[in-house]
Amino acid sequence: MAASQDTIEKAEALGESYKHGFVTEIESEFAPKGLNEDIVRYISARKNEPEWMLDWRLRAYRRWCEMEEPQWAKVDFPQIDYQDAYYYAAPKGYDDRPKSLDEVDPELLETYEKLGIPLAEQAMLAGVAVDAVFDSVSVVTTFKDKLEEVGVIFCSISEAVQEHPELVRKYLGSVVPYSDNFHATLNSAVFSDGTFVYVPEGVRCPMELSTYFRINAQHTGQFERTLIIADKGSYVSYLEGCTAPMRDENQLHAAVVELVVLDDAEIKYSTVQNWYPGDKEGRGGIYNFVTKRGACRGRNSKISWTQVETGSAVTWKYPSCILQGDNSVGEFFSIAITNNRQQADTGTKMIHLGRNTKSRIIAKGISAGHSQSTYRGLVSVHPKAEGARNHTQCDSLLIGDECGAHTVPYIEVKNPSAQIEHEATTSKLSEEQLFYCRQRGLDAEAAVALLVNGFCKEVLQKLPMEFAVEAQKLVGVSLEGSVG
Amino acid sequence: MSEVMLKIENLHVTAEGTEILRGINLEVGAGEVHAIMGPNGAGKSTLSNVLSGRPGYEITAGSISYFGEDLAALEPEERAAKGIFLGFQYPVEIPGVAAMSFLKTAINAQRKLRGEEELDARGVMTLVQGEAKKLNIGADMLKRSINVGFSGGEKKRNEILQMAVLQPKLAILDETDSGLDVDALKLVGEGVTALRAPDRAMIVITHYQRLLDYIVPDFVHVLAKGRIVRSGGAELARELDQLGYGDLAKVPAA
C-alpha cells in the first residue's frame, strides 16, 4: 500500500540512530498499574523534575485522595476504577497499534477520506507506527527557528520545567490550582506532558501554534497539561486537536489547560475535539474530562475560546475566563454535536471581577440519535465589576425524537450597572427546510449537513480559516445516519 | 403535440387520511406551458407537492410517468437531478446558509447525481451573477442567508433565479404570484417567460389570472375538488377571471 511504502522510505531517510533511540526509550518508560505516591514519585523522577515540581504533584495527589468524583453533570457512565489504569506511558498503546493502514478500521479510513485528510496524516491519526510522526519533523524544525527569532517559547511542558523553571513555577497552577476539582487535581498529580507557550512582551506570534505540528504532544496520553502565557501587548492563536478522529486506546482523558493574559494581550484558543465517540451502541469511546481556564490578568486583555466538540463518549468541559483586568474580554464560542449514544455536558464560566469587563457566549448544541447534550454555564458579576456586560445565546437543535437537549445556565449578578442578557432556544430540524434542500437536489445527509452548518455559522466563523473548512465537513460527518 | 414529458393518469392522492386528488389526468409535452387554476382547497398545491416528492402524501391509485419513468419511485433529490424544479409558494428560510453557497451546493449535488463534473466556485459565480442581473438581484442579496429577511418579492425572484441557474426540464411554479405587487409580478413573469424553451415544460399553478398576463399559457386547466373539471386555451383564464370559479367548481368531472 502506498502509504506504508511512503512511510518506510521516510523512516529510512531519517536514519537508524533516531529509530533505535526511540525504541529504547519506549521500553524503559514503564510504570505499573494503579496510583499511589510511589507512582507520582516515579513519574517525577522519570522526568528528572526538580524538588518543587515533585512537591506540587504530591500535594495534589494527597488532596485528590480526599476528593469525591463530581456527580452533578448530566452524564451517565460506569464508575471508573482509577487503580485499574496506567499512569505513565501505558505500553499497550504502542504494542497494540496497527502496523499499517491495512489494519485500521475501514470505517475510520472512510471518514478520513470524506474529510480529505492526506494519507500520511491518516496514518499518524490512526496511530500507525511512529514513523508518520517523523514526516513532520522538518515542519517542526522550520517552526522552531521562526519562533525563536521573535522569542516565542513553544515546547513541551516537561522541557519547560527544565529550561524555564522560573516561568513554570510562577504560572503553573495559578489559574487552575492543584486543588481545583477532582479531575484537575488528578491531572496535577500525574500529568505526563503537554504544551508550554510563552509569548514575550509586545510580540505578535507570527503563526498559528498547534499541537498538531509538535511531535511530542502526539502521545502524551491521558493527562495533558497545557500552559500558555501571553505577556503584555502580545498575541497568540493556538489550535488544539485536529478534525479527524484520533484512534486512541485510553478511555479516560483528564487534561488541564491554563491561560494567563497580561495587559493588552490576547490569546485565541481553538479546539476541534473529535476523539473516538464509541460505536453506535455506545460501546467504547473516550471519557473527556477537561478543565480549561484562562485568567485575563491585565487591563484590556482578551481570551477567546472556540470549540467544536464532536467526539468522545462523554464530554465534561467548561473553558472559562476569569476577567480580572479592567476592560478585559472573555469569549466562548461553542459547537457541541452528539450522535448515537454520546453525552456532552459543556459550557463556560465567565467570572467578572474587573471594571468594564465584557463576555460573550454563543453555544450551539446539536443532538441526534440517542444522545444527550447539555449546556451548563455560569456568568458571575462581582460587586466591583462596574459596567460589566454579558450576552449569552444558547441554541439547541434536536434531530430525531430519541435525544435530549438541556440548558443549565447560572447567572449571579452583584453589581447594578451590569447588563446581563441570556437567551436560549430549542428547536428541531425543520421538515420544511429539509424538503426545500432536497427539492433542489441535495440528498438527506447533505441537506442535514448544510442546515446544521447554517445553524452553527456564527461559531464556525470564529475558527481560523484553515480549520473552519475542515470543521464544516466534520459537522456533516458527525451527523451521518441521523436522518432517513 | 410534441414529445410527452409528463403523463399523469387517474392520480388519486391522500394526505393524513383525506383524499385530496381524485383522479387527475394530464399530459405535458416539451416546450408547453400549462396553467392550473382553481379555487382554494382544490388540490393545486397537493399536485405540485406530489410531483416533487414532498413526504406526507400517499398515492392510492393511478400513476405519474416522467420521460417514461415512474416518478413515484424517486427521492425528491433524484427528481431534482432529473430536471424537476418546484418554485415554492412559501420559500423556506435557512438561517446561516448564504443564497450563493446554497446554489453552489445545489448545482453540484445535481451534477454529481447526474454523473457530471462539478463546477468550481468561479464557474458557479459567473453563472449565477449573469442570471441574477436579469432578475435585478444584487450581490448583496446573494450573500445573505437564503430567504431570511427577504421580502415577498425577493423570495420569489430568488426562486426564479434558482430555476434559471438549475435549468430544469419541468418547472412547477406554485402560486408564484402570491404576495407580489405589480412591479414584482412583472419582473417575475418576464423572468419566467425568458426561460421558456422548446425542451422545457412548465406547470404554472395560480389562483388568479393576473400572472398569466405575463406568462401566456398554451393550456389552461381548472382544478376543483381534486379533479380537472375543464381544459382549454389561454382564453379560458380570462373567462374565469370574469366569471369566477363558482359554477365550475360545482360541475362534476366527466
Next chain:
Amino acid sequence: MADRDMNRDVMNGPGMAEQAWVDALADRAAAGGAARAAALTAFADLGLPDRRREGWRWTDLNPLRSGEFTTVAPKNTGKVPPELLSDPFAVARGHRLVFVNGYFREDLSDTSGLPEGVLLGSLAAAGEQCDPFGPDTGFSLLNQAGATDGALVRVAPGVALSRPVHLQFVNMDGGCHMQTQVKVELGQGARATLFETHDGVTDAAYFASQLATVSLADGARLDHYRLQDEAKSSFHFRDLRAALAAQAGYESFTLSTGARLSRNSGFIRFDGAEAECGYHGAYLLGGMQQADTVTQLQHAAPECVSAQNFRGVLDDRARGTFQGCITVEKPAQRTDAQQSIKALLLSPRAEQDAKPELEIFADDVKCAHGASTGNLDPDALFYLRARGIPQAQARALLIEAFVSEVLDNLSAVTLPQDGAGQLRDGLRARMEMWLAENGTGE
C-alpha cells in the same frame, strides 16, 4: 460547577436542627393520624435542605435551623387590626376565608351564597389534608406533619364560581411558625378565581409555611392571584403542586413584597393534552430582603402551552433568585414553552441570581427562555427628566412600566369583564405603595 463543592455550609451539628423540629411537632403528628406521623418520620430521614443540595445553593437556611421557630403559633381569637383584613384586590362581594396564625376564623369569613356544587371552608373541619405529588422536600414534609389548618376549594364539574374567593392569611405573633395548606380541586369544566393575601403584624418574626395543591380536571380553569406581604422580619415558604388535565387552564401571578426570606416554589405538571398555563410573578424588595422563586414546569403531555414571566426589582441589599426549569418529556410533542426573567438592580449592593433551565427530551417543540439583569436605562431616565419629570417620579414610572410588562398580560378570563382591569389596578396600587417607600433612588 466545579467550585460548587466548595460552598459547604457549617451545620449546627448533624441532625440537631431537624431533631428540634421533630420534638416540637411530635405530639401534633401523633394525634393527627398515620399520614402526619409518616411525614414526620420521612422528614427526620430527609432533613432540611442545605446549600449543597441543588436548588438551595443561593438560600441561607441557618435562621430556620436555629430552633427559633419550632414553636407552633398560638391560636388567636382576638381582634385583628383592620388594615390586615383589607381587601387589596377591591373585589367586594367575594367569598372569603380568613386564617389567623394558621387557624380558621369563621367569625371573620364569609361563605354565604355559594352556588350548588361548591365546597369552600376549613380543611381541618372537613377532615382533609393536601396530598402533594412530586418530590418531597424537608419543608413539604414538615408542613404535612404539622399544618394546623388550611383552605379547601372544591368545585363540582361544570360549575363556575361567578364571585372570586379570597383566602386571607394573617400572622399575629413572632418567635413561632404557622403552617397552612390550600387544596383546590376543580372538576371537569369548572371555573374559579382565587385571590390570596399573606400579611403579618409589623416586626413579628415568624416562619409561615404553606403547601398548596391544585388539581384541574379536563377543561377546568383557575385564575390564581397572590399578594405576599408578610412582616419584614418573617420567613415565608410556599410550595405549590399543580396538575393540569387535558385542556385545563391555569393562570397564576404572585406579587412578593414581604418577608425577610421568601421562597415561592411552583411545580406544575401537564398531564393532559392541550393544557395551558401562565405562571407569573414579580418581587419588589428592599433592605436585606431575599426572595427565591423556583419553578418547575413539567410537560408530560402533547400540545400544551406554558408561559412564565417574572420581574424582579431590587433595592438596597436585597437579593432575588430565580430557578426555573422547563422539562419536556418524550410524549410532550408540539409543546410551546416560554420563560422570561428580568431583574432591575437599583442599588450597588443588590443582587440577582438566575438559573433558567431547559430539559428537553422531545424534538418537535418550541422552547425558549430569556434572562436579563440590568439597571434603569439612563437614556430613558434622562428623557423623562428632560421632559420635566422629577428624578424620583421618573424612576418610579420606569419601574412600574417594567413590572407592567407582566401585569398587562394577565388574562384573568374567569373574572367578569371589568375584573381584569380591577385586578391590575389593585396590584398596581400595591406596587405604588412599595415605590413610595422604596426604589426612588439616592
